[in-house]
Amino acid sequence: MKGINFGIIGCGRVAIRHIEAIQLASNAKLIAVCDGDKARAEEKSLLGNVPFYVDYHEMFKQHPEIQVVIILTPSGSHYEHAVDIISRYQKHLVIEKPFVMTIAEGLTLKLLADKASVKIFPVYQNRCNKAVQFVKNAINQGELGAVRVGTVRVRWCRPQRYYNLSPWRGTWAMDGGAMTNQGIHYIDLLRYICGEITRVHAKLATLGAEIEVEDTGVAIVEFASGAVGVIEIMTSARPDDFEASISAVCENGLAVISGIATNILQTFSPNPAKCQLESENFKDAYGFGHNKVIEEVANSILYDKQFLVEFDDGLQTIKLLHAIYRSDELGTWVEVNEAKDSKRLGVPDEALLQLYRTSTKEHETAL
Template sequence: MTAFALVGCGRIAKRHADLLAGGQIKGATLAAVAEVKDDRLRNFTREYGVPGYADYHAMMEAMGDRIDVVSVLTESGNHARHTIDLARYGKHVVVEKPMALTLPDAEAMIRACDSANVKLFVVKQNRCNLPVVRLRQAVAAGRFGKIVMGTVRVRWSRPQAYYDQDPWRGTLAMDGGVFANQASHHVDLLEWLLGEPDTVFAKARTALVDIEAEDTGVALITFASGAIGVVEATTAVRPKDLEGSISILGERGTVEIGGFAVNEMKTWNFVDQGPEDEAVLRECRETPPDVYGFGHKHYLNNVVDSIQHGGRALVDGLEGYKSLVLLSAIYESIAQEQEVRLRFRPRISRLGLERPVAPPVLLPPVRRLVGVPAA
């Protein structure tokens, strides 16, 4: 049995806890939680019947021999510090999106886990949605021919009360805006499906709420393949969430996945029809209860399989790093007000920087780290 501990008991932690403590992840269990806020800690320990700690170091010292994986579910700006700390205990690490807010922080996380000989898993659960899986298979099989355009739309509602829940929400140092938070999964899907991005030009504004970061923005991405990508992202929809969608247009086919969590196959048309195509529209109409969808269950099952049987991780640290490069380029383009090439180092973007930089980690370089832009 693979035992998980959760660090952070915020909104997303309940999703992880429900799956792990509810027996929905085969071969896994919830062993402990850590949270600095007393009320949240009490609620979690009472609801899930596991030990709770106000400090994750105390948790690891008390229960380290009974923990196999630690899930870092804290503020995005703290992901690097917490991951680096926890890797030193020799435990595998699952970290929620985005893996970090700066590229140096993400590189330090990868090095720390590599040095400790533990696996680093970055949560990208929308890759596991059944409609997305079918779309990925169609792209890999070349059914689109030349891909012309890919578009993702995140049209969700986050009122001021959402941001007022915690002082870090909507800050550039610890959270970012709609691109870094709500749309990071969708940016990842676009890159995963269309391949290596070349340039990005983005604009954003804060339209309806009082936060430091953006609540609305668009990004135009060119890919090495020649395809064009469009990201439309906002949390200024009122009064409720509208959609989280992706569409891929190619010379030999068109696919659109809608719903509010990239969960509903709406269009599946190809010039060359296959015997399985008729069933795709019927089977790919998931109805999740919230914007998290059903993907976490499939993702965590893969984590357990990777640990217990050596299976391939769906999204490891290096794969998570790729989408962070694109996300960083979006924010740099917003700050520069011009197009940015992907091989860059942020010059004036403030995302993740208004805080002490993660302490230097004196570890050997990651042997497998590729695609890191020169300083």
């Protein structure tokens, strides 16, 4: 089978999952990896059995055959790296969550991608989970019926030492708080499973760590269907992670998805026997969804197929995220499609950004 050549920029923990997914795909091949930290780049190169670089400009010079770049750098660097790679090298991009920090970044990136005739693939891998697909289909096909209340609860523990691991963590410019970092997948799944959200009223707070951003947030939401819901996301729970769940109370019953990464169908009242059948065991919070993501990225390029999450769909989750922040800033209801960028989230910090920029003078490769 004809394959697509991938390169990776950013060799943190999630890079392992992307490397594994490429290795498992019959239509994809990993060519090289890059990270400003030589040790991390070398470690991932050994895992992928490919050359490593500390300068992505050098990586592209040595490997012009790379067709798709997976951006796994800190969140606040995604936009700058994406713009540079599209403008200089005209590569397709896979970008981890959140794929942009602001609505404005997303709109600009879309214009650049269209002009360069390249595709951007936002990563929302949890949409691929068996339990998620099962509940979504049960709603769409009428088994559960119309949603009446949709709820997200993420009650996790991220103590001060977590935020002290890297300078970008817990910052408005490069990370965002519990809603943005830990909550983005759950916020996305709420609209994916229960339908589009039209407006929100949110309250955010910082209660468990000395950081710029929120570690606790609650939002009331209204769906386009007339249903209502609640988003509760926190990293200030102590001393452990307690819960991460999505529930849909519908006209014909209740569905609850839980587990370390929305992988367990905990409750399905119309047919409880489905719970075991539609659940998966994950070894970590990344799950198996990246396997499908990489396979479908390659298919989209090879055969011009529609991707799992189209750009505008992915950007709608970013709009919802900013509506939550704007509601907290304004102290009132905010319409999602009329929301402007938060005054805090994604505001650039040049000193922080400089720590994660690639020097074009320094590079190294090794097998």
